[in-house]
Amino acid sequence: MANRNKSDELSFANKELASQNNEKEKWAQELVIANRELDIANKELAFQNEVKEKRAAELVIANRELAFQNEEKEKRAAELVIANKELAFQNKEKEKRAAELVIANKELAFQNEEKEKRAAELVIANRELKHAEDDIRKLNDELEQKVIERTAQLESANKELESFSYSVSHDLRSPIRAINGYAKILEEDYSDKLDSDGKKTLDSIMHNSKKMGQLIDDLLAFSKLGRKQVTVSEINMTDLVRTVIDELLFEDDENTPEFKINVLSPAKGDQSLIKQVLINLISNAIKYSKYKPETYIEIGSDVKDKLVFYYVKDNGAGFDMEYYDKLFGVFQRLHSQEEFEGTGIGLAIVQKIVNRHNGTVWAESVLNEGSCFYFSLPESSFPHNCF
Amino acid sequence: MNYNDVEILFAEDSIDDATLTIRALVKSGFTNKLYHVKDGAEALDFIYCRGMYASRNINEKPKLILLDLKMPKLTGMEVLEKIKSDPNLKSIPIVILTSSNEDPDVQKCYALGANSYIVKPVDSDNFFNAIKEIGMYWVIINQPIH
Numbered sequence: 001m002a003n004r005n006k007s008d009e010l011s012f013a014n015k016e017l018a019s020q021n022n023e024k025e026k027w028a029q030e031l032v033i034a035n036r037e038l039d040i041a042n043k044e045l046a047f048q049n050e051v052k053e054k055r056a057a058e059l060v061i062a063n064r065e066l067a068f069q070n071e072e073k074e075k076r077a078a079e080l081v082i083a084n085k086e087l088a089f090q091n092k093e094k095e096k097r098a099a100e101l102v103i104a105n106k107e108l109a110f111q112n113e114e115k116e117k118r119a120a121e122l123v124i125a126n127r128e129l130k131h132a133e134d135d136i137r138k139l140n141d142e143l144e145q146k147v148i149e150r151t152a153q154l155e156s157a158n159k160e161l162e163s164f165s166y167s168v169s170h171d172l173r174s175p176i177r178a179i180n181g182y183a184k185i186l187e188e189d190y191s192d193k194l195d196s197d198g199k200k201t202l203d204s205i206m207h208n209s210k211k212m213g214q215l216i217d218d219l220l221a222f223s224k225l226g227r228k229q230v231t232v233s234e235i236n237m238t239d240l241v242r243t244v245i246d247e248l249l250f251e252d253d254e255n256t257p258e259f260k261i262n263v264l265s266p267a268k269g270d271q272s273l274i275k276q277v278l279i280n281l282i283s284n285a286i287k288y289s290k291y292k293p294e295t296y297i298e299i300g301s302d303v304k305d306k307l308v309f310y311y312v313k314d315n316g317a318g319f320d321m322e323y324y325d326k327l328f329g330v331f332q333r334l335h336s337q338e339e340f341e342g343t344g345i346g347l348a349i350v351q352k353i354v355n356r357h358n359g360t361v362w363a364e365s366v367l368n369e370g371s372c373f374y375f376s377l378p379e380s381s382f383p384h385n386c387f
Numbered sequence: 388m389n390y391n392d393v394e395i396l397f398a399e400d401s402i403d404d405a406t407l408t409i410r411a412l413v414k415s416g417f418t419n420k421l422y423h424v425k426d427g428a429e430a431l432d433f434i435y436c437r438g439m440y441a442s443r444n445i446n447e448k449p450k451l452i453l454l455d456l457k458m459p460k461l462t463g464m465e466v467l468e469k470i471k472s473d474p475n476l477k478s479i480p481i482v483i484l485t486s487s488n489e490d491p492d493v494q495k496c497y498a499l500g501a502n503s504y505i506v507k508p509v510d511s512d513n514f515f516n517a518i519k520e521i522g523m524y525w526v527i528i529n530q531p532i533h
Contacts, residue, residue: 162491170457170486177486177509178403184511185410206511213509 162227169220173213180209211343215331218345222330225352230270237264237310240271241299244278248286257286262300265308267377273353274377280346281312281373287340288371289316307376315370327363350375390433390443394420394526398430398466399455399484404507408453408484411518417526422449427461430454431469434476448479451525456485456492464492464499471500478532480525 183205191199241261250256267274282297289295298313319327319334326332328351333344354361354375365371395417399405405423412421424430430452436443452470454463461469463483470476482503483496496504505521508514 166491173486173507173509174401174404177507177511177514178401178407180509180511181403181407181410181514184515185407210510216509 161223165220165223169216172216176209176212176216180206180213183209215343218343219330222345222349222352225273225349225356228273230273230356232268233271235267235269235271235274237267237274237301240275241278241282244275244282248279248282257289257295257297260296260298260300262298264299264301264310265303267308267310269357269377270353273356277350277353277375278312280350281375284346284373285312285314285316285371287316287342288318288335289314290340292316307378309374309376311372311374313370313372318365318367318369318371320367321365324363328361390422390440391447392420393422393433393447394450395422395453395522396430396433396449396451397421397423397453398425398427398458398463399423399453400425400458401455404455404484404486407511407514408518411515412522414515415519415522417522420526426458427454427463427466429460430466431461434470448476450480450529450531451522452479452481453521454481454483456483456496464496467496467501468499480529480531482521482525 183202186194187199187202187206191202194202238261241264245259245261282299285297286295289297292315294315296315299311300313301308301310303309317335317340323334326334328347329344330348331344332348333342350373351361354377357377359375359377361373361375363371363373395412397405397408397412399408405425409421409423412418422433424433432438433440433443434448434452436445452466454466456463463485467481467483470479470481477500480502481500482505483501484505484507485492486507493504502525503521505517508517
């Protein structure tokens with residue numbers, strides 16, 4: 001009995017051991033599984049760690065970024081502070097300016113008032129100006145009216161003058177002609193009844209009436225010059241002088257003058273009037289040389305201060321420069337009628353014609369030695385129609 | 388006087404000018420052939436045989452008419468115009484006598500057909516000669532229309 005038990009016990013123990021082995025294997029397997037799971041878990045953990053590390057790294061970056069942003073924000077805050085200060089300063093400036101503007105506005109308002117005042121004054125001034133303009137216009141109208149009236153008066157005065165000239169020539173000549181004619185009848189029909197004094201008186205009547213007729217004719221010729229139309233053309237003065245001399249008649253007993261005619265500058269003027277000037281000057285030169293044994297007359301032209309002038313020079317009686325201002329006067333004479341006959345119209349006509357050409361006439365003389373008469377005819381001479 | 392023998396009809400209102408002119412013409416031999424009228428109206432009466440000249444033969448025309456310009460009633464120019472616009476009379480020579488060379492009517496006279504225009508000279512010798520020559524030329528030398 002004890003052995004059998006022991007074998008039973010051993011078998012049992014074996015069975016027990018085998019079961020235990022099974023169990024152990026089961027556990028080993030379970031362990032393998034658990035290990036596997038653990039491994040997986042570990043791997044998972046490793047992965048998670050990696051993720052976490054990544055995130056940590058990211059966080060670090062994020063933190064850095066954040067820090068940078070913070071810095072930026074601080075910077076900006078500082079800038080803002082500065083900007084605020086600036087703004088505050090600007091605000092103060094603006095307030096200052098606003099205050100100034102208020103003052104300026106007041107000033108402006110004042111100025112506006114002033115301007116309105118002035119505008120009002122200007123309105124008044126304008127009205128006054130308007131009145132003044134009206135007055136001026138009125139005055140102008142009146143002036144124009146007056147000019148028209150004066151022109152009409154002048155025209156009528158001119159007509160009157162013309163009819164006066166006509167009247168002078170017509171009505172004054174008639175009685176003179178009658179006096180002369182009746183004196184002539186006395187002379188022709190009754191001279192045997194007159195003694196020598198009576199005949200002398202008759203001669204004087206005839207001589208004076210003749211002279212009166214001459215004076216009337218001269219005066220008319222002179223006044224006619226003022227009305228004559230002036231026609232300006234180019235004048236060959238040398239030719240004109242030659243023509244004038246050729247046309248002059250020389251009495252046999254006269255000492256025939258010796259002429260020296262220089263080449264004369266051409267002139268612009270009224271040929272017939274300028275011819276009259278030359279006729280009068282040359283005739284005078286001849287007339288006032290009649291007591292000289294020889295008559296020498298020089299005619300020429302010259303230029304002085306851009307002014308062309310002509311001259312007629314003689315070696316005749318000359319005149320006293322003391323009476324120069326009378327030389328060109330109408331009916332003014334510097335010599336007696338007995339010495340040199342004439343009415344005293346010649347030089348007045350010369351002056352009138354030259355003046356009508358805008359020119360000047362003048363003379364130089366030494367008594368008993370001769371005279372020189374000059375006249376200028378400006379290049380741009382436009383004749384005066386009234387003088 | 389026989390109005391039909393008149394060779395020179397002379398119209399002049401001034402007694403003095405008429406006296407002197409007539410004297411000059413008479414002295415030159417036109418004594419009996421000269422007739423003097425005192426204004427333009429009388430000159431036309433003579434020419435047209437009117438009024439106191441009604442008996443005159445209208446066909447006997449003067450050889451010359453001397454007309455003063457300034458005359459009463461009708462002026463010399465009016466007489467001139469009348470005669471020169473009449474076809475029967477316009478061949479009669481008409482000489483205008485005037486005192487003035489200033490007369491504004493010279494051109495008008497010629498335009499109206501005056502044959503000559505004479506300014507009476509102041510000097511009596513010249514006056515005499517002028518009148519004598521007018522008479523000589525127009526009455527004796529000039530050949531009228533027959």
